[in-house]
Amino acid sequence: MMTFTAQDVVYMQMALELAEKGQFTTTPNPSVGCVLVKDGIIVGRGFHVKAGEAHAEVMALREAGENARGATAYVTLEPCSHFGRTPPCAQGLIDAGVVKVVSAMCDPNPQVAGRGLSMLSDAGIESAVGLLAEKAEWLNRGFLKRMRTGRPYVQLKMAMSLDGRTAMANGESKWITGELARADVQAERAKASAILSTSATVLADDPLLNVRWQQLPDKVKADYTQAQLRQPVRVILDSQHRVQPSHRLFSLSSPVWLVSQTARSLLEFPAHCEQIQLSASTNALADLMAELGQRQINTLWIEAGATLAGALIEAKLVDELIIYIAPKLLGDAARGLCKLPHLSTLAEASLWQLHSIEKLGDDLKTIYHPRITEPT
Amino acid sequence: MMTFTAQDVVYMQMALELAEKGQFTTTPNPSVGCVLVKDGIIVGRGFHVKAGEAHAEVMALREAGENARGATAYVTLEPCSHFGRTPPCAQGLIDAGVVKVVSAMCDPNPQVAGRGLSMLSDAGIESAVGLLAEKAEWLNRGFLKRMRTGRPYVQLKMAMSLDGRTAMANGESKWITGELARADVQAERAKASAILSTSATVLADDPLLNVRWQQLPDKVKADYTQAQLRQPVRVILDSQHRVQPSHRLFSLSSPVWLVSQTARSLLEFPAHCEQIQLSASTNALADLMAELGQRQINTLWIEAGATLAGALIEAKLVDELIIYIAPKLLGDAARGLCKLPHLSTLAEASLWQLHSIEKLGDDLKTIYHPRITEPT
Numbered sequence: 001m002m003t004f005t006a007q008d009v010v011y012m013q014m015a016l017e018l019a020e021k022g023q024f025t026t027t028p029n030p031s032v033g034c035v036l037v038k039d040g041i042i043v044g045r046g047f048h049v050k051a052g053e054a055h056a057e058v059m060a061l062r063e064a065g066e067n068a069r070g071a072t073a074y075v076t077l078e079p080c081s082h083f084g085r086t087p088p089c090a091q092g093l094i095d096a097g098v099v100k101v102v103s104a105m106c107d108p109n110p111q112v113a114g115r116g117l118s119m120l121s122d123a124g125i126e127s128a129v130g131l132l133a134e135k136a137e138w139l140n141r142g143f144l145k146r147m148r149t150g151r152p153y154v155q156l157k158m159a160m161s162l163d164g165r166t167a168m169a170n171g172e173s174k175w176i177t178g179e180l181a182r183a184d185v186q187a188e189r190a191k192a193s194a195i196l197s198t199s200a201t202v203l204a205d206d207p208l209l210n211v212r213w214q215q216l217p218d219k220v221k222a223d224y225t226q227a228q229l230r231q232p233v234r235v236i237l238d239s240q241h242r243v244q245p246s247h248r249l250f251s252l253s254s255p256v257w258l259v260s261q262t263a264r265s266l267l268e269f270p271a272h273c274e275q276i277q278l279s280a281s282t283n284a285l286a287d288l289m290a291e292l293g294q295r296q297i298n299t300l301w302i303e304a305g306a307t308l309a310g311a312l313i314e315a316k317l318v319d320e321l322i323i324y325i326a327p328k329l330l331g332d333a334a335r336g337l338c339k340l341p342h343l344s345t346l347a348e349a350s351l352w353q354l355h356s357i358e359k360l361g362d363d364l365k366t367i368y369h370p371r372i373t374e375p376t
Numbered sequence: 377m378m379t380f381t382a383q384d385v386v387y388m389q390m391a392l393e394l395a396e397k398g399q400f401t402t403t404p405n406p407s408v409g410c411v412l413v414k415d416g417i418i419v420g421r422g423f424h425v426k427a428g429e430a431h432a433e434v435m436a437l438r439e440a441g442e443n444a445r446g447a448t449a450y451v452t453l454e455p456c457s458h459f460g461r462t463p464p465c466a467q468g469l470i471d472a473g474v475v476k477v478v479s480a481m482c483d484p485n486p487q488v489a490g491r492g493l494s495m496l497s498d499a500g501i502e503s504a505v506g507l508l509a510e511k512a513e514w515l516n517r518g519f520l521k522r523m524r525t526g527r528p529y530v531q532l533k534m535a536m537s538l539d540g541r542t543a544m545a546n547g548e549s550k551w552i553t554g555e556l557a558r559a560d561v562q563a564e565r566a567k568a569s570a571i572l573s574t575s576a577t578v579l580a581d582d583p584l585l586n587v588r589w590q591q592l593p594d595k596v597k598a599d600y601t602q603a604q605l606r607q608p609v610r611v612i613l614d615s616q617h618r619v620q621p622s623h624r625l626f627s628l629s630s631p632v633w634l635v636s637q638t639a640r641s642l643l644e645f646p647a648h649c650e651q652i653q654l655s656a657s658t659n660a661l662a663d664l665m666a667e668l669g670q671r672q673i674n675t676l677w678i679e680a681g682a683t684l685a686g687a688l689i690e691a692k693l694v695d696e697l698i699i700y701i702a703p704k705l706l707g708d709a710a711r712g713l714c715k716l717p718h719l720s721t722l723a724e725a726s727l728w729q730l731h732s733i734e735k736l737g738d739d740l741k742t743i744y745h746p747r748i749t750e751p752t
Contacts, residue, residue: 162699162728162744163713164540172722306708313705323538327744329689329726331716332682337539340707346548350705352538354740357733364730368538368703 004102004131011035011042011074012104012131018047018056019076019139021223025050025230027193028296030107030143034060036071036098043067055080057089061096069097076136078107078129081115090119100126104136108147142193142298145319151289152193152300154317156309157185158337159324165334166306171204173335180361181324183217185303188322190216190224192301194233194257194292198308199242206248209234209303232301233257235276235292237308245269257295259288285315310339313350321352321368324360380478380507387411387418387450388480388507394423394432395452395515397599401426401606403569404672406483406519410436411450412443412474419443431456433465437472445473452512454483454505457491466495476502480512484523518569518674521695527665528569528676530693532685533561534713535700541710542682547580549711556737557700559593564698566592566600568677570609570633570668574684575618582624585610585679608677609633611652611668613684621645633671635664661691686715689726697728697744700736 004012018033026032026048034056036044044067046059054062057079061068073079079089079101093101101120106129107113120127137144145153159177160166167173175182189195190211197209213226231254236243238258243249245268249256258264259276261284266273278287292300302312312318323337340350351371358365380388394409402408402424410432412420420443422435430438433455437444449455455465455477469477477496482505483489496503513520521529535553536542543549551558565571566587573585589602607630612619614634619625621644625632634640635652637660642649654663668676678688688694716726727747734741 160540161725162540162697164536164538168720168722170720174722176722310707321538327728327730327747329714329716329728330722331686331714331719331726332712333715333717333719336708336712338705338707339709340705341709343707343709344544344546346544346550346552346706349537350707352703352705353738354703354735357740359730362729364733371703 004128007040008074008102008131011037011072012076012102014042014045015056015074015076016104016132016135016139018045019136022048022050022056023139024190024220024224025228027051027142027230027298028146030077030140032056032075032077034076035074036060036064036068037074038064038067038071043071052085055086055089057092058086061092064096071098072100072102073098074102074131076104077140078103078105078112078114079116079120080107080109080112081119082111084111088116088119090116094120094123094125098125100128102131103127103129104131105129105133108144110147141319146293146296146298150293152292152297153319154289154300154302154312155188155192155320155322156302156304156312156318157188157322157324158309159185159326160337161326161328161330161334163329163331163334164337165330166337167335168330169333169335171335176328176330177324177326177363178361180217181326181363181365183215184360184365185324186211186215187217187220189232189301190220190229192232192299193297194235194300196235196237196300196302196304198304199236199238199240200305200307201303202236202238202243202247202249208248208252210252210254233297235259235288235297235300237288245273283315285311285317289317306336306339309337310341313338314340314342316370318370320355323366323368325364325366327362380504383416384450384478384507387413387448388452388478390418390421391432391450391452392480392508392511392515394421395512398423398425398432399515400566400596400600401604403427403606403674404519404522406453406516408432408451408453410452412436412440412447413450414440414443414447419447428461431462431465433468434462437468440472447474448476448478449474450478450507452480453516454479454481454488454490455492455496456483456485456488457495458487460487464492464495466492470496470499470501474501476504478507479503479505480507481505481509484520486523517695522669522672522674526669528668528673529695530665530676530678530688531564531568531696531698532678532680532688532694533564533698533700534685535561535702536713537702537704537706537710539705539707539710540713541706542713543711544706545709545711547711552704552706553700553702553739554737556593557702557739557741559591560736560741561700562587562591563593563596565608565677566596566605568608568675569673570611570676572611572613572676572678572680574680575612575614575616576681576683577679578612578614578619578623578625584624584628586628586630609673611635611664611673611676613664621649659691661687661693665693682712682715685713686717689714690716690718692746694746696731699742699744701740701742703738 022031044060044064352368391409398407420436420440728744
């Protein structure tokens with residue numbers, strides 16, 4: 001059991017806040033922050049901004065310069081040990097003369113996975129792991145899920161009335177939730193590696209499925225310029241090849257991946273449109289997740305109708321259910337949240353557990369995870 | 377503008393906590409607490425337990441004895457000025473030599489309504505009103521609604537899954553929520569003056585619609601013995617006279633009121649069964665509320681299916697929507713929360729505002745009020 005001081009907690013908290021600044025831009029890399037402290041003084045701070053650019057430790061070492069010698073480094077993820085697009089950070093810390101490294105958690109990336117810590121200890125550097133690990137885990141839940149399982153972290157978003165309705169009987173749904181909830185959706189989309197939707201949605205609404213900088217919450221706009229905006233990949237389930245080049249999706253240059261089990265010519269589509277052809281299988285959604293993991297999608301944000309939502313839930317592919325609840329009643333004739341056709345008794349209900357509730361204007365944002373423990 | 381000291385707040389808070397002890401037993405009277413303070417020492421405390429028994433001020437004056445002379449009284453409701461089943465408390469405070477009275481709020485009872493305060497000021501006693509008024513208002517929202525409008529305060533309770541479902545398609549609903557939520561329902565029933573349900577529910581489930589002491593939350597069982605248990609009146613909508621003397625409702629001695637617009641012989645029913653015959657009208661539910669107000673029902677707790685819930689909501693008769701939300705998904709084939717047949721566009725949605733959220737085990741208890749302000 002490692003013990004940490006209150007001061008250690010303060011520095012790691014700072015490193016986590018730095019790491020968070022990268023959460024809109026680092027995919028497929030994790031968001032990492034680093035603080036260097038020498039004789040009780042912060043001598044360097046850094047966070048990772050973008051794949052291919054410097055890691056958090058390098059940024060912090062640059063700021064510290066000669067002051068890194070004898071310092072303690074607080075890093076939100078185990079320093080890397082491999083040559084990727086940048087040299088290994090563990091070596092950088094050794095070379096700079098850091099004497100102790102505190103990491104929030106180990107990096108499950110098979111290229112690292114404890115080897116960063118071994119490099120440090122081999123060099124005689126003291127290291128400790130596990131400080132504020134839960135927060136570090138949450139921040140990179142997408143990257144960590146992909147490293148551990150090869151699949152993205154799946155976030156299913158729904159916006160509903162208090163009585164669980166997502167649209168009127170005629171499909172009218174603009175808007176059930178208020179402005180703050182919709183701005184939050186933009187922020188969640190901006191953090192996601194990819195957005196998943198269906199050809200049914202494309203045909204019905206012809207959406208862009210992008211992040212609109214103007215609609216982001218003010219807090220996000222304060223740290224993040226429009227030029228830095230990274231657009232998520234748009235993944236569209238299109239088994240019957242109904243999406244056409246004229247759809248507005250293609251008016252934006254971020255990638256569009258059309259998913260089906262049959263081949264399709266993309267000759268008439270722009271170059272940023274690709275096909276994901278899955279092999280014939282009854283587990284198409286699970287296969288898709290594996291393919292998206294291969295394509296380095298850390299987090300998949302899903303905005304879907306009741307059919308896809310139900311299929312994902314029945315296939316147990318959802319890691320996080322994000323439900324925005326508006327204080328309205330729409331009545332039983334309005335459209336429901338999810339179709340679960342295989343469920344007929346209460347004992348078979350799909351079980352979840354509350355992670356958090358937040359008030360956004362008049363609406364609530366609730367986050368649930370699949371239940372893993374027995375109900376109380 | 378009256379100003380109160382921090383010490384005043386402490387004493388009034390104590391008086392409110394005393395008042396709360398009466399909330400299971402005082403109906404049709406309000407719950408009232410009183411604290412008497414002399415030279416910074418609490419010399420008397422009291423709360424009203426039951427209609428016909430001593431009022432809070434009398435209890436506190438008894439405890440204080442001679443020490444009441446020169447004391448300040450903190451009362452959660454304006455002292456009464458009329459001879460009811462007990463003599464006027466304002467006179468009691470005057471006679472005991474109290475020098476100042478701080479009331480949380482005025483009593484809207486037309487027999488009081490400021491006259492208690494006038495009696496005090498005519499006797500040369502300083503008085504102040506409005507300290508922690510919002511809490512005092514909440515505590516007696518049933519009594520206050522009836523005094524102001526002649527109708528009970530209507531609480532519509534629903535227990536649903538995360539996707540707004542109250543039962544499986546086949547009607548199975550035992551249990552969607554967990555034990556703590558169900559214990560809370562028992563506590564809410566115990567506070568209510570009456571419970572409203574329908575003959576459809578009686579025919580389907582043959583319920584007792586009573587308060588079961590064993591199932592009350594531990595906190596309530598700690599202050600409240602089984603012998604003190606007051607059972608709410610059970611009011612059953614029974615337009616077609618389908619409720620029979622053999623139903624379990626009648627196995628308990630608390631009153632059952634059967635509501636219809638046509639006369640019915642109750643010869644075969646026990647003596648604690650009465651008929652409420654409403655005149656023919658298209659506003660039967662509103663007429664029922666007026667009749668229940670006449671019958672001194674302060675709070676009406678409603679456990680109903682989607683049809684009655686929808687009718688109450690459409691008639692704007694609900695003061696408080698209490699929704700227990702279980703972390704489960706039941707799917708679109710399951711039964712919905714409320715039928716709102718007159719609603720077809722989003723602009724017509726029934727609008728609410730969140731009052732509070734509480735976690736009860738795995739479930740959430742949310743309370744909403746009808747929206748009175750413009751949505752933000």
